[in-house]
Ligand SMILES: NC(=O)C1=CN([C@@H]2O[C@H](COP(=O)(O)OP(=O)(O)OC[C@H]3O[C@@H](n4cnc5c(N)ncnc54)[C@H](OP(=O)(O)O)[C@@H]3O)[C@@H](O)[C@H]2O)C=CC1
């Protein structure tokens with residue numbers, strides 16, 4: 001009998017199944033069309049992997065309670081796969097969904113399957129193809145007791161950092177997919193911030209692609225150490241064989257997106273979290289999609305005509321490095337604020353320090369600084385915002401002037417820096433003991449008699465303006 005079944009042998013499913021087999025699990029695999037099953041069989045031979053072409057045989061090859069891991073296209077496909085599996089499963093069997101599913105769908109599926117006596121575990125998966133094969137970050141949720149039954153497999157196949165699996169029970173219902181969704185939001189912000197730093201270095205400081213590759217490699221050895229920094233410096237060393245130009249210059253500047261960043265921003269509006277950096281990163285992808293319009297606008301709309309003197313390269317490199325680090329921390333602060341708020345709103349009891357530990361390995365946003373982020377939430381379970389922890393408070397106080405200089409210089413030069421700009425605006429807004437909201441309240445009361453509170457006495461007031 002097999003200990004687990006993987007349904008879906010696309011990029012992620014095939015690699016996860018190989019990972020499980022390589023770690024000693026007896027894995028049954030199935031794909032709803034036979035082509036990918038054939039491909040899997042020709043790419044991978046192992047005594048631990050058994051390919052099936054018949055769904056019933058696939059299910060019956062599993063030891064009870066059966067554990068089926070779905071790795072198929074997120075959305076309605078998951079529901080149709082669940083529909084096909086439910087009649088073949090027994091009470092107490094366990095279904096896991098590793099796709100990038102919307103957490104609202106996962107909540108619905110959890111309750112629907114519960115009624116059918118089947119346990120549902122949402123498993124956020126990050127790490128791409130390589131991670132799936134060698135060790136992804138896994139973000140599981142559902143019933144804790146049920147998680148304990150699948151934990152030995154999940155924790156074995158996950159990435160390991162300092163002897164700890166990048167996998168752990170996160171909370172009830174579909175909270176695992178929620179954690180993965182916000183992970184992707186942070187991923188969008190991190191990518192956009194690196195891109196803006198790259199644009200500043202190239203377009204304003206005049207560095208060559210090779211110089212930026214070297215700079216990013218050096219930065220990756222310090223506090224900016226991260227997977228995204230590493231792959232960006234590598235991307236910048238690639239040359240297109242056809243044109244002999246840097247690969248990055250032959251790629252069309254229109255970015256795709258599959259929806260998780262947008263969902264993160266949509267949910268931030270629902271739970272009331274200022275998620276400006278991540279949301280600006282989503283908007284930047286939308287703006288990038290308007291390629292033809294942007295080309296037209298470039299010919300019609302003017303920017304600054306004259307740039308000031310040449311900038312001191314060494315000094316500005318350090319300013320940009322600090323600005324990038326600060327932007328990244330502000331993006332993490334927003335993402336973790338969203339976890340905190342959602343945890344309260346949905347009654348999930350998410351452990352922020354555990355989430356940061358899971359992100360340390362396997363996933364796309366893995367970064368050295370996650371140790372400090374975890375420490376900050378561990379030291380103060382009630383910490384309202386990462387920026388208020390002693391470690392990050394000191395960093396922010398030290399780096400804010402750099403971020404300010406880079407944003408001002410970039411904007412003055414006509415560069416569009418939505419996420420660095422949003423980081424600075426967030427930082428200044430968050431540290432403002434006096435916001436402009438008194439004026440908003442006055443305006444609301446003026447046109448709509450919405451009332452306001454006063455600074456000098458308790459109560460609700462209205463003025464006959
Ligand atoms: N790629 C990545 O980096 C990551 C992806 N994910 C998530 O993992 C999941 C799988 O992604 P990935 O492997 O990249 O995608 P692929 O496109 O490579 O694979 C999709 C899988 O879904 C199956 N599928 C599609 N339609 C149906 C259907 N109607 N019924 C049954 N099966 C179907 C496909 O089978 P067939 O080809 O035969 O149609 C295939 O096995 C997605 O939810 C994705 O969001 C999560 C983390 C990272």
Ligand SMILES: O=C(CO)[C@H](O)[C@H](O)COP(=O)(O)O
Nearest residue numbers: 126127256257258259260364
């Ligand atoms: O989940 C992932 C990484 O963590 C997937 O690669 C996802 O597709 C990335 O999102 P997008 O395609 O919207 O950029």
